Amino acid sequence: MSTDVISARESEVLALLGEHLSNAEISERLFISVRTVESHVSALLRKLALPDRRALSRRAAESARAERSCPAPVLPESLTAFVGRVRERAELAAALGSRRLVTAVGPGGVGKTRLALAVARQAAEAGDFADGVWFVDLAPVVDAQRVGAAVAAAVGVGEQPGLGVDEAVLAALADRGALLVLDNCEQIRDGVAPFVERLLVACPGVRVLATSRARMMVPFEWVFPVPPLSWDGGGESEAVALFVERAAAVGPVPDPSVFDEISAVCERLGGMALAIELAAARWPTLGPDGLAAGLGDQLGILAGGPRAEDRHRSVRAALDWSHDLLEPRDRALLRRVSVFVLPFTAGAAASVAAFAPLDPVAVTDGLGRLAEQSLLTATPSATGTRYHALETIRQYGTERLADAGELADVRSRHLDWCLAGATALADGDGTDRRERFDAVAEDLRSALAWAVDRPEHRADAHRLALSLAGLAFTGNLLGEAQQRFEQAAALAGAAAGAAALREAAGVAGCRRLGDDMFRLHLAAAEVARGAGDTVAAGRDLAAAATVAYRFSSEFALVPTVDEVTGVLTAARELSGDGDPAGEAAVALAEAAVLADAFGAVQGAADNTAERTVRYAERAVALARAAGDPVGESAALDALSGARTWSGDSFGAADAARRRIGLLASVSHGPAATHELMDALAMAAGTALGVGNLAQAREWSVQLADQPLFAEVRHHATSWLLVTDAFAGDADAVLTGGEKFLDAWQRSGRQRSFSLGPAAASVAMIHGLRGDHEARAAWLAIVGQAGTASEHHHGYGAVFDAMVLLHHGDAEAALERLAPEPERVWKWISWIWLHWYMALRAEASVLAGHPAAGERVEAGLRLVADNPVAGVQLQRARALLEGDVPRQLATAAAFDASGCHYQAARTLLLAGNGHAAAGTAALAALGLAPGAR
The missing domain is CATH 1.25.40 (Serine Threonine Protein Phosphatase 5, Tetratricopeptide repeat)
Structure with a gap:
């Protein structure tokens, strides 16, 4: 190759050659003459010592590919070394090269997660997946309908207007070449299986590596049974190597002279990775004799039952053995904190577990001991140490809670803790609210799922559903916010139920789901009418009629004219005289209907346009008299539209501008937020229409923010x-x-x-x-x-x-x-x-x-x-x-x-x-x- 330096302009020409553009196209793209392009091509051939233009194009394309780098894998960092599994890693890696879905199956504690992470990290380092490698821990997910939400959170996909979270994920991954690791699929297999099947169909470049205790029965699935670690071969065996490595992390390195005894312990534990790690954690204090004595007859006595596999019984034996080595108070603490889905603080544990025989001090001390014995992990953070139990241990603790007769009591305490936490989150400032919400969200969902099925906790479930709805809304989880408001309505009395449905309609508006807005306003009217509040029912019906015309472009199936006319007629009958809010709501619906009708038949007589403007102005005046800024903004929207049809673009822009000022001081709940989003868009558009570019840009920026x-x-x-x-x-x-x-x-x-x-x-x-x-x-x-x-x-x-x-x-x-x-x-x-x-x-x-x-x-x-x-x-x-x-x-x-x-x-x-x-x-x- 020539030592001559390639100029910046020559680099630009070379890059465009890599896109296979002609000299004329390159000339047009770079605003230079064709003759200049030819000169640069000749110089490149000389400097790069290449024979012809085709070789130049190949060189440019190869350089572009070399400069691309795969995104950094989104995988959790392992705090300990991965030991062994050479054959399994090779087989899984080969399977991922030719299969769309690979499921690593095996009993809890066998090491499925660590194996999957090792294979995923290896694939990421090799650059096998150009668009990334993501890890999704499904252990905290208790609702099968939230599998897509968990994947969205891991991949970084937010909710999209008009789309459910599942559809948003599929759209985001549709053209990606990526690996998705789904961990702990077993507890929500009914939710994972249909999601994965849709994912495989919609996203041809995505491959899935799943871990589960049972196969998912999904088309294209290739099942890889994860075997126990081998214990034959003394110090050369995988099981012994794992035991020694973990034991050395908490004490002196075991001497090779005891490797045979360690091998015997590993054999009795069935080669299960979790059991081996728990045993290794006890090595410095118990030694080989103590471990042998601790295991004793428990492998047989505490088996999982005649239908359970040997490996499953081995995991349970290890847990039972570790549990029985605890002091009675620590046993109580372990089972009580098993209700926490996400990492928790000592204060949270005290709220739930500090009752006889435990007090808050005993809880704090006990957490430290459980962490030392590898039954909890402890992670320091800026807000204090947080503790977390592996999913296997959580399930084990829940069984122990039931055996001790404490399940209902501890669950109730957990529910109370969730209610208090949700209230504190709602009342606090918003600086780190989303982060604090994420730290407790799955616990709130878990508590709610438990409470909804218990009549004695119905009122608490309603409160928690409302709180979760509000927190989800402020956290921009709009799909869940709407779901929780509707759930709260189902759990509430009539008046509260209608209010929750109105909030759900506001969220649906933010999601651009016109059909849901219409449905929810009708449902609120029905609930209000059932409670005897006919005036409120009339307002809800008027709101439904308004939505059908005002947001008709956001409907999948727009209601018929006869249907909406019937709704509006019923609204007039129920609203009655003397209710300013009801009169304003009906006036707005009439203005929206008339404006839409005039727009549909544009070209009608001028007096029709003038009549539309008069109706809208009346709606604005009534909403102002009712003291309803959100309703007044909606009426101004109708006025803006009416003035548009009358040819008064400046008047339309003025009405749209007034909406921004009205909403500036309104508390932004779902309905007000939806109104503000619409107001900013309409104000920006109408300002643009009359040439006020500075104001249009100002409101466009506010909308984007x-x-x-x-x-x-x-x-x-x-x-x-x-x-x-x-x-x-x-x-x-x-x-x-x-x-x-x-x-x-x-x-x-x-x-x-x-x-x-x-x-x-x-x-x-x-x-x-x-x-x-x-x-x-x-x-x-x-x-x-x-x-x-x-x-x-x-x-x-x-x-x-x-x-x-x-x-x-x-x-x-x-x-x-x-x-x-x-x-x-x-x-x-x-x-x-x-x-x-x-x-x-x-x-x-x-x-x-x-x-x-x-x-x-x-x-x-x-x-x-x-x-x-x-x-x-x-x-x-x-x-x-x-x-x-x-x-x-x-x-x-x-x-x-x-x-x-x-x-x-x-x-x-x-x-x-x-x-x-x-x-x-x-x-x-x-x-x-x-x-x-």
Whole structure:
């Protein structure tokens, strides 16, 4: 190879050669001439000593592959060395190379988890799975329906609007080449098996390594029985090697002279890894004689029964033996703390276990002794030492609780502890609430699952379900929040049940599940009516009718007109006179119904639009009189929509803006949070529609920063992308576009009224950059994220026209905007009307259309106060009249409004000595030179 240094530009050319681009394509991508590209290719052939262009492409592709690195495996760190299992590791690794699902089966304590981790770590280090290796511990999961949630937490997938957590995981892993290790599947096998089967079908690049006490009976499963450790061979055996290594960790290294005795102990323990480790922990204090005496007859006496396998009896024997070596008080403590699912503190243990014969001091002392004897693990942390029992020991302790007659008492104490902890979490500040919630969440769920089946604890179960719902909501676990609110409703009395259902409806709104919102409001009405509260039932029915129209785009199956009309009629009958909240709710429903009906038949007489506005204004006034800011915001939304249909874009933006101020001081429960999310999106969109780019961006950023949007960046950043695109900020759009695309793909490729314009804005920026291949790719995404009619007649026409005008094809732009605004009113009235009018007039001027002057003047009458579209029309008038000074004056106005793209384009259109400055300004924005 030549020693000549490859320049930065040559490196760029080489990378594009690796993508198999032609010289012309590379020229277009890098904004250099084809001749310059040819020069760089020749230099690369010489410097790299390669024979031809094909060899250059191969070299570039190989370099790109070499630079890619597999994500770091998400595996728990082992605190002790992994011993032996050479044959098993090799067989499991080979199986994972050819099988989609491999299940390592065996009794508890045989070492399945450690073996699976060793194989997974080996695969990660070898780079066998390009997209990562993840470990999911299912031991804490007590609800079979939460298998997907556990996987989501391990993989880092958040809940997605309109998707259950299982679907979100499948969408996230659909195109991944990854290994998923599912540990401790046995206790929720009924939940794991269907999830894994769906995973294998939906995610062809994912492989699963599971550990379980029994096979899952899933198609494609390959079962690998994990055998006990071999004890033959003295010091050379795996079992003895494990025993010696663990014994040396707590005391002197056993002398080789006693290896035969250790081998005998390992044989009596059946070669079970857990039993061997427990025995090894006693080696420094008991020695070989003490161990032999401790085992005694217990291997046979404390067997698991005639149907149990020998290895299963060996694990139980080891646990029984360790248990019987404890002092009576430590035995009581071990069984009582077995109710904790997650690591717990000494204070938590005292709350549950400190009753006769134990007091708090005895609990604290006993925890230390149990940790010393390997029956608990102790982990220091900033909040104090936390203790945790292996799942096998927890199950063993639960059996002992039942044998001692303490199960109900300890479970009740655990429930009380969970209730107190949930209350403290809800009342505390939010600085580390999610972390503190995660530390107790599975215990709360476990306590709730136990309490719901016991009538004497029904009230406690209702309280805990409500608390868990609220905590899940603030922790952005929206699917669980809705589930728990509905569970609380089922456990509550009528009045409390209706309130919980309303909260569930609010969460469903945040999840963009219109069907659930409608169902839950109807259910709340039914429960309220059953409790004799007909006024509240009327409000709930009105809310259901409002949802059916206001959020119709979020329904999988929109209710029929007759169904919603019947609901609204019932709401009127039940609300009655004298209830301000009820009157406001019904007025809002009527305004929503009327606005939707007018929108569906746009083109009706003007008095229909005026009537729609009057209904919405009445709803706003009634909600304000009722002292309901959330209801007033919803009514303002109806007013914004009504003003849109009447052609009053500025009035629509003003109504949307007022919603933000109303909600600023409202406590953000589910309903208020849903309202705020909608308000920010509508305010951003309508501000954009009247050319207020700074305000549109401010609200778009606030929307993107909403915690509930943390894992759904495609919704969070949709209006931000559109706003930045109109401003001409190419770098922001391209960077945000990649994040948008990744989040959208992970979400399952949803459709939404805001996602189509977002994708189209990225396509437009690529078009303004001259990257037509990338633009085509993004237009394909538009077709999947939005709807065809909206793109064809609405935002698509606007964005396409901007690209066509940029490249000097005024006739094609005019053709794209050919329909009169009245013909496409339904698709352009909300946000795109002013942009459509301004672009249509400009295209008419540049194409020499005979009606150009009329279109400019008509546009100015409509959008004169729009700081971008209005100025664009002033520029069009100056172009029509050949008034260059007036053209140039608009450039400063564009810059002042934040629309730097149009400011640069103004200089280009002015021509002569200004064109070069316009080209430079476009280049500074990251855009290609436009055509005059």
